[in-house]
Amino acid sequence: MLAPALHNDSQRPQPDSLWRAMAARVAQRQPPVSTGAPLARDLAVDVAVIGAGYSGLSAAYALQKRGVDCAVFDANPVGWGASGRNGGVVSSKFRLSFPQIDKLHGLDAAKRMHRLAHDGVRVVESFIDEFKLERAHFEHTGSLRCAHTERAFAAICAEADWVRTQLGDTSMTVQPREEVRRETGSSEFVGGVLSADAGTILPLEYVYGLARGLTERGVPIYEATPVVEMTRSQGGPAGVVLRTPGGTVRARQVIVATNAYSDLTSATAAYQRELVPFRSAMIATERLPAELDDRLMTQRRSYTETRRMMKWFRKVDGRMLFGGRDAFGKEGQATGFDALQRAMVALFPDLADLRIEYQWSGYVGMTFNALPHAGRSDDATTFCLGYNGAGVAMASLLGQHAAALALGETPELALLGQQGLRPVPFHSLRAPGVRVVAAWYQFLDAVGA
Numbered sequence: 001m002l003a004p005a006l007h008n009d010s011q012r013p014q015p016d017s018l019w020r021a022m023a024a025r026v027a028q029r030q031p032p033v034s035t036g037a038p039l040a041r042d043l044a045v046d047v048a049v050i051g052a053g054y055s056g057l058s059a060a061y062a063l064q065k066r067g068v069d070c071a072v073f074d075a076n077p078v079g080w081g082a083s084g085r086n087g088g089v090v091s092s093k094f095r096l097s098f099p100q101i102d103k104l105h106g107l108d109a110a111k112r113m114h115r116l117a118h119d120g121v122r123v124v125e126s127f128i129d130e131f132k133l134e135r136a137h138f139e140h141t142g143s144l145r146c147a148h149t150e151r152a153f154a155a156i157c158a159e160a161d162w163v164r165t166q167l168g169d170t171s172m173t174v175q176p177r178e179e180v181r182r183e184t185g186s187s188e189f190v191g192g193v194l195s196a197d198a199g200t201i202l203p204l205e206y207v208y209g210l211a212r213g214l215t216e217r218g219v220p221i222y223e224a225t226p227v228v229e230m231t232r233s234q235g236g237p238a239g240v241v242l243r244t245p246g247g248t249v250r251a252r253q254v255i256v257a258t259n260a261y262s263d264l265t266s267a268t269a270a271y272q273r274e275l276v277p278f279r280s281a282m283i284a285t286e287r288l289p290a291e292l293d294d295r296l297m298t299q300r301r302s303y304t305e306t307r308r309m310m311k312w313f314r315k316v317d318g319r320m321l322f323g324g325r326d327a328f329g330k331e332g333q334a335t336g337f338d339a340l341q342r343a344m345v346a347l348f349p350d351l352a353d354l355r356i357e358y359q360w361s362g363y364v365g366m367t368f369n370a371l372p373h374a375g376r377s378d379d380a381t382t383f384c385l386g387y388n389g390a391g392v393a394m395a396s397l398l399g400q401h402a403a404a405l406a407l408g409e410t411p412e413l414a415l416l417g418q419q420g421l422r423p424v425p426f427h428s429l430r431a432p433g434v435r436v437v438a439a440w441y442q443f444l445d446a447v448g449a
């Protein structure tokens with residue numbers, strides 16, 4: 001038996017998040033999700049999927065629907081990675097705006113990317129319907145981007161106008177200062193732009209629901225099963241041999257869906273070099289007093305702000321949930337949470353005396369060109385990764401496209417398609433590089449530039 005060469009993070013349980021507490025409450029009323037025990041024998045499948053987050057589970061579903069024999073393997077429990085920790089903002093955009101995509105790649109590319117972005121939300125909706133995921137509480141309530149300066153407001157208004165005139169998309173509407181103040185309960189914003197094709201979800205329930213649906217459809221999910229070695233099979237047709245502590249898996253194709261946790265073992269570490277992992281942190285307050293609950297975030301949307309070191313927030317379980325990127329801390333460290341609380345109170349002074357009851361973090365996978373990537377790294381291996389912090393909808397979509405790629409199809413990927421691996425240049429300098437950029441962004445945000 002091989003000794004699993006695991007990165008320290010995977011020894012840790014999933015953080016004690018609000019999502020876990022809410023899932024535990026549901027589990028008291030309904031039976032918990034029961035997926036897989038670890039792999040304890042040798043196995044042969046057509047397609048092996050590594051990673052049981054949105055990407056991997058969505059890929060497995062696309063394979064199962066086509067009648068392809070597949071199995072999912074994860075070093076940890078289902079949803080242990082970003083899929084069980086995120087803010088649950090379901091969005092129809094990329095980190096690069098559509099006008100920026102037009103400038104860099106032309107209008108046709110912007111149109112194709114715009115379709116993909118909205119396809120992501122459609123995939124989430126289809127999972128909710130097909131798998132009957134009521135527990136995930138998907139609400140198509142829209143997302144409001146709140147401007148922190150007049151200059152930022154002008155920029156997001158211009159973007160909404162461009163999307164309407166050039167792409168014919170009328171789902172983005174401008175909201176003046178007073179309306180944003182009334183809806184959010186914060187006086188700190190000068191206006192906002194509402195994207196109607198967006199919403200909120202309970203992220204851990206969503207990934208549990210996907211796993212439950214797959215298990216019911218006969219797709220095995222092996223938890224606590226790290227892939228510790230991945231080699232090409234010798235002789236015969238193209239294929240891969242995956243070694244896990246409990247058994248060997250032979251597959252014709254493998255889909256690597258390990259995103260910002262790819263360095264858990266050396267077998268998948270090459271995919272980590274496609275990314276700059278960035279820590280993202282979240283806090284949740286105690287339940288809001290009734291008066292605040294009635295006044296804050298009355299439309300139950302998700303909210304983001306325009307600062308470069310962006311913060312986002314929503315109300316869930318009667319609490320304020322507040323998140324932001326924290327380039328300076330490491331996962332599991334207590335740093336960064338105080339800064340988040342200060343940022344929250346600056347926007348919502350009424351929350352100053354509320355206790356923070358949950359705090360947790362995880363890694364998002366940023367890419368060099370700020371776009372997700374899906375492609376083949378060789379003739380037996382497909383990957384999808386790099387959602388740049390907006391992966392609930394996009395990983396649900398790209399997982400399906402990765403399945404299609406593994407079967408030799410050519411799904412529409414616009415700018416997201418990538419042939420072979422293209423490691424981030426100077427990858428070993430990524431951690432100090434991220435800190436320098438983040439410090440610069442914080443400075444620009446502070447001076448209102």
Ligand SMILES: Cc1cc2nc3c(=O)[nH]c(=O)nc-3n(C[C@H](O)[C@H](O)[C@H](O)COP(=O)(O)OP(=O)(O)OC[C@H]3O[C@@H](n4cnc5c(N)ncnc54)[C@H](O)[C@@H]3O)c2cc1C
Binds near residue numbers: 081226227263384388
């Ligand atoms: C704090 C936080 C907040 C976020 N907020 C939002 C948000 O509000 N909206 C949004 O759209 N996106 C958000 N994101 C991003 C989003 O969560 C991710 O883009 C998405 O979950 C990626 O899913 P995934 O399946 O690709 O990866 P993950 O969910 O990270 O899954 C990867 C899995 O691979 C497994 N693995 C890794 N290596 C191996 C190996 N060698 N063998 C076996 N298994 C392995 C890991 O155990 C892990 O379970 C957030 C992310 C974080 C961390």
